[in-house]
Amino acid sequence: MKALFLGHFAATVAPRILAKVKTPLESSILDDERDVAHLAPLLANAEIVVGHIWRPSFPPAPRLRLLQSVAAGLDLLDTAAVPKGVTICNVFGHEPAIAEYVIMTMLVLTHRLFEAVTAFRNGSWVASPQFGGGSPHGEVLGRSVGIIGYGRIGREVAERAAGLKCRVIAANRSPVADPAPADTVFPLTELDRMLPLDEPYVIPPATAALINRSKRRGGRVIAVGTTVVRALEHAARRTGHVRAGCGVATGRIEAQTGLLVVDGIVSGMHEPGTSHYELLRAFQEDDALETMAVEAEDHDYRTHEFGDAVLIERFARVERLGLDVHGDSPLNECGGTIA
Numbered sequence: 001m002k003a004l005f006l007g008h009f010a011a012t013v014a015p016r017i018l019a020k021v022k023t024p025l026e027s028s029i030l031d032d033e034r035d036v037a038h039l040a041p042l043l044a045n046a047e048i049v050v051g052h053i054w055r056p057s058f059p060p061a062p063r064l065r066l067l068q069s070v071a072a073g074l075d076l077l078d079t080a081a082v083p084k085g086v087t088i089c090n091v092f093g094h095e096p097a098i099a100e101y102v103i104m105t106m107l108v109l110t111h112r113l114f115e116a117v118t119a120f121r122n123g124s125w126v127a128s129p130q131f132g133g134g135s136p137h138g139e140v141l142g143r144s145v146g147i148i149g150y151g152r153i154g155r156e157v158a159e160r161a162a163g164l165k166c167r168v169i170a171a172n173r174s175p176v177a178d179p180a181p182a183d184t185v186f187p188l189t190e191l192d193r194m195l196p197l198d199e200p201y202v203i204p205p206a207t208a209a210l211i212n213r214s215k216r217r218g219g220r221v222i223a224v225g226t227t228v229v230r231a232l233e234h235a236a237r238r239t240g241h242v243r244a245g246c247g248v249a250t251g252r253i254e255a256q257t258g259l260l261v262v263d264g265i266v267s268g269m270h271e272p273g274t275s276h277y278e279l280l281r282a283f284q285e286d287d288a289l290e291t292m293a294v295e296a297e298d299h300d301y302r303t304h305e306f307g308d309a310v311l312i313e314r315f316a317r318v319e320r321l322g323l324d325v326h327g328d329s330p331l332n333e334c335g336g337t338i339a
Contacts, residue, residue, distance in 0.1 A: 002063075004042050005029045006051035010070050017050065033058075056081040092152050099156035103164075106145075110138040135202060136246055140164050143248075144198040150176055150185050158182050169194045195275045199249045201231035208235070208244035211261065215241075220263040222311070226279050229253060229262050236260045255281035264313040269296055283312045 003025045005014040011031040018027060028042050033053050040059040043049070047063050052071040056078055064083055069090045079088060108114065116127040116137075125132035145161045147154045150172040158168045162181040170182045171191045179185040186194050211221055211232070223229045230249035235242045240260050252275060253259075259282055270276040272289075280289060292310060301308040 001025055001047050002045050003027045003048040003050060004046040006039075006042075006049050007031070007033045007053045010051040013070055014050070052076050054078055054082055061086075095152045095156040098153050099160055102157045103140075103160045106140050110140050110143075112137050138200050138246075140166065142166065143200075144169065144250075146170070146194055146197050147182070148188075148191070149173070150179075150182065167198075169197075192274045196226075196230070196252065199227055199230055200246070201227070201235075201249060202246050203231065203235055203242060203244050205244040208242045211242045215261065220313075221261055222264040222266065223262045224266045226253075226265070226267060226276050229259075229265055229279060232261045233257075233259060253279045253282050255286075257282045259283070259314060262314070264311060266309050266311050268309055269293065269301065280312060283314045285315060288315070 001023065005011055005017075005027065008031050011029045014027070014029050018025070025048075028046075030038055030042060033039065033051070033055075036059065043059050043061040043064070045063060046061060048066045048068065049061070049064060050068045050070060052069045052073075054067065054077045058081070061083055064086050067077070067082055067086050067088045069077060069088070072090055072092055072094060074088070074090060077088065082088060112127065119125070119127040119132075127134045129136045140161075142165050144167045145158075147157055147168065147170040150158070150170040154170060154172075158170065158181050161168050168182040169184050169186070170176075170179070171186045171188050171194055173188045175187075176185040184194070214221060221232070223232060227249075230253060231247070232242055233253065234249040234251075235244075235247055237260070242261060255278065265280070265283060267276070267280065270280065277289075284292075292312075296308070296310070
């Protein structure tokens with residue numbers, strides 16, 4: 001059996017691999033896959049190629065049966081150019097390192113480490129809430145962590161997140177018999193069921209006071225984005241008044257949700273069935289949202305975060321104010337406009 005170690009990476013690890021192989025191999029090593037003069041005869045006879053690179057420009061490999069990558073990813077393998085019938089395999093073993101990198105990144109971003117280190121090195125305490133007046137940093141402890149892809153790396157991340165007492169939920173392409181330490185593993189086709197995750201927020205005292213004062217005077221509160229809606233409604237869930245300070249918005253806002261604070265939302269357009277669309281249903285009935293979507297499509301408005309947005313007023317508020325919501329424009333039916 002003839003094997004070719006192709007490329008610098010494969011050439012580097014070839015001695016270690018060959019030392020563990022018990023099946024007799026007639027092996028060749030080509031450090032530079034761009035060396036076509038040597039590559040052509042080697043590929044013509046190779047039954048196994050070990051390497052993480054495959055290009056459409058490679059010479060024919062009529063006897064090739066196995067392409068064994070020396071990396072976990074296949075991004076440098078043009079799989080469409082690989083001869084038909086060839087089995088492609090990748091490797092694993094770096095899950096602990098990647099999982100620790102993920103947890104490290106979570107800690108760094110949550111604690112705003114770069115910002116704090118930069119400020120301290122410049123002799124400033126501005127990043128400190130106690131001494132410099134900076135905003136409080138978050139903590140990973142007890143957070144909800146969503147993992148897309150619950151393979152070897154995903155499970156390693158989950159185990160470390162569970163050590164920080166995080167609630168772990170995941171989504172995976174294939175069924176998972178034992179989800180632990182994740183609470184639940186959703187099918188990848190039902191990814192939106194695991195969203196929205198808990199969202200941390202900070203509401204300054206001045207902002208809370210302004211909102212509460214406006215509500216007392218009969219004013220309206222318009223939230224820019226679904227995250228703001230979740231934050232304000234969560235902060236007011238106990239008393240109906242927005243509480244200043246830090247919090248973590250939990251739960252979903254849906255058609256049946258009774259909004260306590262927010263009277264309108266500026267949002268992008270979202271597809272039915274998504275968590276963002278479900279939140280919009282708390283403001284308007286389905287027929288109004290469908291009419292709005294048709295109107296937006298007819299006028300070539302862009303969806304999601306690509307530039308265009310809708311202003312939607314809460315339906316109950318529109319009725320209470322006695323506004324005419326059944327005018328000639330279809331948008332009037334949903335009590336909003338497209339900006």
